[in-house]
Amino acid sequence: MTPTTPSHLRRLLLLLLLPSLLWAAQDPAAKSATKAPEPLPPPSLPETVYLTWQRDPVTTMTVHWHTDWTKGFADTALEYRAAPAGGADTPWSRATGRAQPMPFTNRMVHTVELTGLRGDTTYQFRLGRLTTRESDGALLFTAHGPVHRFRTLPATLSRPVRFVSGGDIYGGSTSELMANMCKVAASRDPEFALLGGDIAYVNNEPKAAPRWFDFFRIWGDTMKTTDGRIIPIVPAIGNHEVHGDTYEIRGGAPNRGVSPDRALFFYTLFAFPDRPGYNALDVGNYLSLVALDSYHSNPVPGAQTDWLKGALEQRRHVPFVVPFYHVPAYPSHRSFAGATSVAIRANWVPLFDAAGVRFAFENHDHTYKVTHPLRGGEKHPAGTRYLGDGAWAVGTRETTPLDKAPYLERAHSKNHVFVVTLSADKADFIAVDQKGEVFDTFTIAAKR
């Protein structure tokens, strides 16, 4: 037998394959099976990216972003890594989460919680799309868009921790005031922003949804630290997150009720405080942020107050326990006899007193105020200072004269944010106006 040469082999193969090649040439289905797959349509790029927390900010981060579902499908997937030091090429880790529709809009709200992070560490993350490799079913990640940055909080107060606090934020019809105040707040390099309600003045109205788009656009453009980290939001609910005038419990509509279902935007846009609407966020061993709902989607008395009692008892040894909520117990513009203020003083203030809370943030009155340290409504050196009253970027109101509100130490009609710096034994405060000028400075000792 003569040895087979390569050209003999090729001829033999061609003869064997010829019938099926002829058949494939006539059959369109078989033809398409041999064609390269269509390229994927471009991914739906994020309209906005922002951060919050659901659990300890030392070891976790919750990333939210929005996409427009009419522009195509977007995976809820990202890659993250500790920011590489000295040019090292650190590998990325992948995380996935869930998406849900933003009510009454074309947007999806994507949520990914990162866990197991290192404290006091800067991380990078990037969004992307997932595709399946058919040969082995592996999911491949293709990054798109920019690389974002955030920082976890330290586990102890081994270094000072700074945050900003304010409320009544996007209340105007132009972006200018909000953008100015956000730039002022961000220039102080805070670790996060406490927002005490009345965030975008949408009132859960479908037709007002673009105000949320504006809010997140302005926030995203401005609320970055000087080294480019995104500043997370820790929010509480206000009356303007709720459909209808449910913050007033005054007469006339006792059966109107309060329900988280009246605030669908709020509970879809932020993973914290989540339903039912009050929650605590514990930071390492030194700080507990207690978000409360001042009669917007939950009654003040009853289940919420019962929960608060237990939550404060559990945190007796935490040096900084900081309640924040919308309607003030000690108002600086509205009436002291307002029904919600009365309810808060009857239900929550005795619990703050018993727990030795040193300061709480209030909002809603569109003024600046610092109360005396109060216990049972009376001046007391170890009492609680109530700080407010929500004027991040809204028209300010007149303040109640100090002789008519003796619980007030000082009050001004001024847009402001509080900048709070925690160290082991004290919290240092400055109040900053929209020009970045510091107009008030004070210190409150930590709980002993």
Ligand SMILES: [Fe+2]
């Ligand atoms: Fe407001």
Ligand SMILES: [Fe+2]
């Ligand atoms: Fe309000």
